[in-house]
Amino acid sequence: MSQEIEIEFKNLLTKSEFSALHDFFRSFSKEEMTQMNHYFETETFSLKNNGAALRIREKGNHFSATLKQPNPLGPGLLETHQDISVNEADQWFQNKIQPDIEIADALSHLGVDVKQLRYGGKLETTRTELAYQDVLVVLDHSRYNGREDYELELECKEEKQGLAVFHQLLEQFHIPERKTMNKIARFYHTL
Numbered sequence: 001m002s003q004e005i006e007i008e009f010k011n012l013l014t015k016s017e018f019s020a021l022h023d024f025f026r027s028f029s030k031e032e033m034t035q036m037n038h039y040f041e042t043e044t045f046s047l048k049n050n051g052a053a054l055r056i057r058e059k060g061n062h063f064s065a066t067l068k069q070p071n072p073l074g075p076g077l078l079e080t081h082q083d084i085s086v087n088e089a090d091q092w093f094q095n096k097i098q099p100d101i102e103i104a105d106a107l108s109h110l111g112v113d114v115k116q117l118r119y120g121g122k123l124e125t126t127r128t129e130l131a132y133q134d135v136l137v138v139l140d141h142s143r144y145n146g147r148e149d150y151e152l153e154l155e156c157k158e159e160k161q162g163l164a165v166f167h168q169l170l171e172q173f174h175i176p177e178r179k180t181m182n183k184i185a186r187f188y189h190t191l
Contacts (some may be wrong), residue, residue, distance in 0.1 A: 001102045002132045006068070007076035008170040009154045009166040017175050018150035021139055022128065024173070030130035038089075039184050040097065041075045042116040050110045054103075054117065056089055069110065075159045080106055088127040093119050113146045121145070123187050127151045133165045134158075142183060145190040151180065 012020070036058040040060045041047050047054055053071040065082040072078070080099045084092070091098065099107065107114055123144035129138050138153035152169065156162030170177055181189065 001100055002081045004079050005071055005074075005076045005078055006079050007141050007156050007159050007162060009156075009162055010182065011017075011152045011166075011170065011175065012178050012180045013150040013175065017173060018141065019137060019153060020173055021169070025128070025130055025132070025137065025139070028130045028132065029155075030128050032126070032128050033059060034124065034126050035098075037125065037183060037187075038093065039120040039123070039187055040092070041115045041120050041188065042112065043118065045188075046110070046112045046116065048056060048185070048188070050112070052112075053182070054107075055184065056092060057071075058086065058089070061126075062085060065092070065103060067099075067106055068189055069106060084094055095119055113115075120188060120191070123183055125183075133161075133168075135165045137169075140183075141184075144187050148188055149186065 038056040038058065040054040050069065052067065054065070054067050056063055056065050062087065065086045067080045067083050070077065080103050082103055089097070095118055097099045097114055099114065104114060104128050121144070123142055126140045128139040134156070136155040140151040140153065142149050142151065154162050154166045156174065169175075
């Protein structure tokens with residue numbers, strides 16, 4: 001189990017905007033991967049109503065459950081991670097959800113009953129990550145529920161620095177800033 005604070009900025013992109021950014025970063029050292037996010041929620045959207053989200057991220061044969069919730073100490077989200085086995089992931093997908101004590105306690109604190117959680121489905125992302133001006137730039141192409149979208153994410157340690165680089169990239173590529181829901185919200189919005 002581990003915890004971290006995530007500060008990020010997001011913007012949905014058109015396919016041509018995504019391609020322009022991808023071309024710009026072509027010569028940068030980067031990591032490319034495909035990952036699957038599996039989402040969980042209650043029928044009454046208890047997690048969403050608390051500004052939280054629960055997912056399992058699958059990369060190859062590695063599975064990690066993550067609870068994201070508002071950071072009580074400042075900007076960003078508090079993420080609690082739990083590595084789980086393939087068998088445990090299969091149990092979660094069958095609505096037999098048994099998080100470790102830290103995630104279970106955090107859910108309880110949010111007023112979310114683990115027994116009410118249900119598997120909602122999956123979102124597949126082809127992701128490119130690279131370091132740029134002291135931030136992590138992430139270019140995502142996601143597919144879910146018969147839809148696809150493109151997204152720029154910037155993850156940073158310092159909110160001010162991240163926001164400056166985010167706006168600089170949008171301006172440089174003439175990309176309008178768009179109100180962008182997170183992936184889990186976009187996923188559930190299409191059901």
